[in-house]
Structure formats: structure tokens, C-alpha cells
Amino acid sequence: MNPSPAVVVLAAGRGSRFDGPGHKLAQAFGESSVLGTTLSAVLASGLPMVVVTVEALVAEAARIVARRDIVVLPAAEVQRAGMARSIVAGVSARSDAPGWLIHPADMPLVRPETFRAVAAALPGQASVVAHFGGRRGHPVGFSAEMFSELLELTGDEGARRLLLRYPSRVLELDDRGILIDIDTQADLQDARGRLAVPGALP
Numbered sequence: 001m002n003p004s005p006a007v008v009v010l011a012a013g014r015g016s017r018f019d020g021p022g023h024k025l026a027q028a029f030g031e032s033s034v035l036g037t038t039l040s041a042v043l044a045s046g047l048p049m050v051v052v053t054v055e056a057l058v059a060e061a062a063r064i065v066a067r068r069d070i071v072v073l074p075a076a077e078v079q080r081a082g083m084a085r086s087i088v089a090g091v092s093a094r095s096d097a098p099g100w101l102i103h104p105a106d107m108p109l110v111r112p113e114t115f116r117a118v119a120a121a122l123p124g125q126a127s128v129v130a131h132f133g134g135r136r137g138h139p140v141g142f143s144a145e146m147f148s149e150l151l152e153l154t155g156d157e158g159a160r161r162l163l164l165r166y167p168s169r170v171l172e173l174d175d176r177g178i179l180i181d182i183d184t185q186a187d188l189q190d191a192r193g194r195l196a197v198p199g200a201l202p
Contacts, residue, residue, distance in 0.1 A: 137178030
């Protein structure tokens with residue numbers, strides 16, 4: 001068994017709300033792309049990682065992580081089955097882990113230490129949810145005891161219903177990035193601005 005929880009990065013979504021050219025995860029962001037920046041932060045955390053993505057984004061993911069750490073899903077399957085399919089694929093690929101941190105790839109401003117903090121808080125908990133200013137964000141951690149429930153997820157709600165069914169530890173963190181995702185071109189411009197301006201994130 002791996003000694004640390006594995007981070008499951010969800011990078012297989014269509015990004016249908018993004019109103020710019022190309023896939024939102026392939027957009028330039030800092031010195032990399034949205035996907036590359038997210039993966040670099042996870043890599044810097046020192047936690048094991050698996051990226052669940054589609055063929056069109058494999059080359060982008062492979063700039064940061066080893067090919068063995070990339071799970072490729074057929075795009076049509078993801079569209080039909082929703083986010084849960086990606087979670088199931090990622091958890092299954094790291095079934096020997098003592099837990100999993102679920103993290104959307106379109107949240108590139110989360111700090112490496114945030115992933116480490118959620119992982120450190122997970123032992124003895126069914127789940128751990130990162131919060132900033134009283135608001136829930138990502139990553140969300142699940143312990144190994146939740147393995148069967150995670151594999152039974154369906155639809156596009158992700159793991160939300162598990163957070164409603166089982167008690168979760170709220171972990172208040174000083175990282176506004178846990179609330180910032182990129183769905184639209186305006187979101188991308190805002191996130192780029194926060195990345196570029198010192199102090200824009202705590």
C-alpha cells in the first residue's frame with residue numbers, strides 16, 4: 001500500500017461552458033497551461049497522483065507526469081457517464097492507496113501545501129473537505145474505508161452525495177485558490193490576473 005493518499009486529478013470533462021478557442025485545460029496559464037499548472041502543484045506536494053483524462057489532453061498531461069500515471073477514458077464515455085466515471089477510474093487505478101484526494105484539473109491556483117494539509121488530516125476520517133472563509137472547495141479527501149462507495153458513484157454529481165451521507169471533517173485553510181475554478185473565458189482571465197498580481201491570493 002502507498003503510504004500517502006493519492007491525488008486523483010479529474011481532467012476528462014468536456015469544458016462545455018468554456019467560450020474560448022480550444023479546451024480550457026490546454027489554455028496558457030503562467031509558464032504552462034491550466035492543466036500543467038494544476039499537475040505541477042500536485043507534483044510539488046509530493047503526493048502520489050493519477051490523472052484521468054481524454055486522448056486529446058494526454059500530451060499536455062505527459063509534460064508533467066509519467067505516462068503510467070495517466071488514465072485515458074474515451075471522450076464519449078465520459079460525456080455519457082459524467083464526472084463519476086472519472087472518479088471511479090482514478091480510484092480504481094490507485095486501489096492500494098490509503099485514501100484519495102479528488103481534485104478538478106480546472107483549479108490551478110491551489111497550493112501544494114493545501115494538498116499536503118488535506119492528506120495529513122485524512123487518517124481517522126471518512127472524508128475531509130477543504131474550506132476557505134467558511135466556503136467548501138477542493139480538494140476533497142476520502143479514506144480507504146470509502147473505497148466501495150466511491151466505486152459505486154454514477155452521474156455528474158461526483159462524490160457530493162457521499163459528503164451528504166457521511167460525516168466530513170471541515171479543514172479551514174488559508175488558500176483562496178480552493179474556491180477558484182475555470183469554467184469560462186472570464187474565469188480564465190480572472191485567474192490569470194490573480195496569478196500575476198502579488199497578494200491577489202492569500
